[in-house]
Amino acid sequence: MHEAPDWIAVDWGTSQLRAFAMSGERVLAEASSDEGMGRLAPDAFEPALLRLIEPWLGSGVTPVIACGMVGARQGWAEAPYRTVPCAPVAPGALMPVAARDPRLNVSILPGLCQADPADVMRGEETQIAGFLSLHPEFEGTLILPGTHSKHVRIAGGEVTGFATHMTGELFATLAQHTVLRHSVAELDGTAPEAFAEGLRMGRAGEALSRLFGLRAEALLSGLSPEEARARLSGLLIGAELAQLPASGAAVAIIGAGALAARYREALALLGIAAAVHDGAELVRRGLIAARAAEEEEAT
């Protein structure tokens, strides 16, 4: 990298740390490690960051803007949630964090919370900000699939409400830690009919009451492990998507890979066309939007 970055964007989740050397909106270099929030004590964050970005630092002070679980209570420093309804990023929202290294000027982008029903997010707000910087007129629901899938209602450029579904974590824990582990394959196979059937059942409110059937059908009627895995996925995603408003409003997916594709497929089976927007790209866009808001605040 010949050009010195004028700032550094950091996506710091529970299991991964990703940093981008930036010149304005341009990525000059990127680096990542597995030093996520989940394995770091509070005083270990700055060294973990320096291990990754030290080659990029000049003699002056470089601003670093970080989002994600780094701002959780168990993170580097707790960044208090902002309460919806609000824009996903806004001037004055960044929380400064004390760093020992004089070359660093670190701030954390806070997550969002909702009072009733109680809910929280950290990290997704940055993807949402990135999405809205590209699609400022979007109104409807954003779905961010994952361990904790988020349904986020957007209107007037703001997050007006959201709901978290533990779909990914439920799937993993049911497949690994319950009697279903004997019947569910460890890897995805190809069983689109089993997925669609699970989806219908889950959407009809039968997700929990159909779980043991995966085991019983494996014992009695030869349901294959791949079919059981696809049905389980369908049951849980169907239960989640049953919570979408029936308004016919727009739906878009923020994510990537097989999981985003599965949600798109599920929505299509429910008659909802939803485009997939790459989450990694949107995090960078969101951090750029946060920096722009900060500069607006400063002027």
Next chain:
Amino acid sequence: MHEAPDWIAVDWGTSQLRAFAMSGERVLAEASSDEGMGRLAPDAFEPALLRLIEPWLGSGVTPVIACGMVGARQGWAEAPYRTVPCAPVAPGALMPVAARDPRLNVSILPGLCQADPADVMRGEETQIAGFLSLHPEFEGTLILPGTHSKHVRIAGGEVTGFATHMTGELFATLAQHTVLRHSVAELDGTAPEAFAEGLRMGRAGEALSRLFGLRAEALLSGLSPEEARARLSGLLIGAELAQLPASGAAVAIIGAGALAARYREALALLGIAAAVHDGAELVRRGLIAARAAEEEEAT
């Protein structure tokens, strides 16, 4: 024990082995160990049984009737399921098992299965047989709470259908293996309002969509770990009990202790009065009924 048993009743589950030296319907002695099906290879069952019952054996042949997971595919010998609708025990249903010790004449009481929706039980059929030997006129639904809670429809002295709910296993795995472990107490506290609230939500089909709220309310509004545990229990039991037929038919609980009491409380909150019948006593009653059916078959 001065009197020699004329037969031995055995309740052999996944985690426990219990044996009763019987004289007709009378218990002469009992013994138990933790050598459940879950930790025994097929050739380890007979030695495990002998360790428990050898002091009771005379020089002749003693009939042994066993129920439970001992008859599973991973058990001593697989006892094929009988298909509902059928009586929980019936003449000719016992499956003989080859034993090496000439003093033993072992047979296994088979479980029940249902074709559509696919479902299976092993062990509960014996409790149900015990219940029906005491309450032959009962018509309605029996609930057997546990790791895998069973709802069993009874009419005309037969099991006409049943459904398994993974409520207990779901509760344990959510409380131990997901993000909820940070918010849910390890032991039950006293939080009847949180339980009742969870029950209402679960019955309204909100069990899955309310799970993450336990974490969020703990972070945002100080939901206590004991309240979170009671709410989680209510959510899952509420979702289970939402599956009861709305017919107003009789409901009875087979179980014991705190769990049976919680189900009785939940049913009472839903306006259903249900008596609790001790499951351990009913297993013995069911094994007695199985032996009586066998003797009827033999004559």
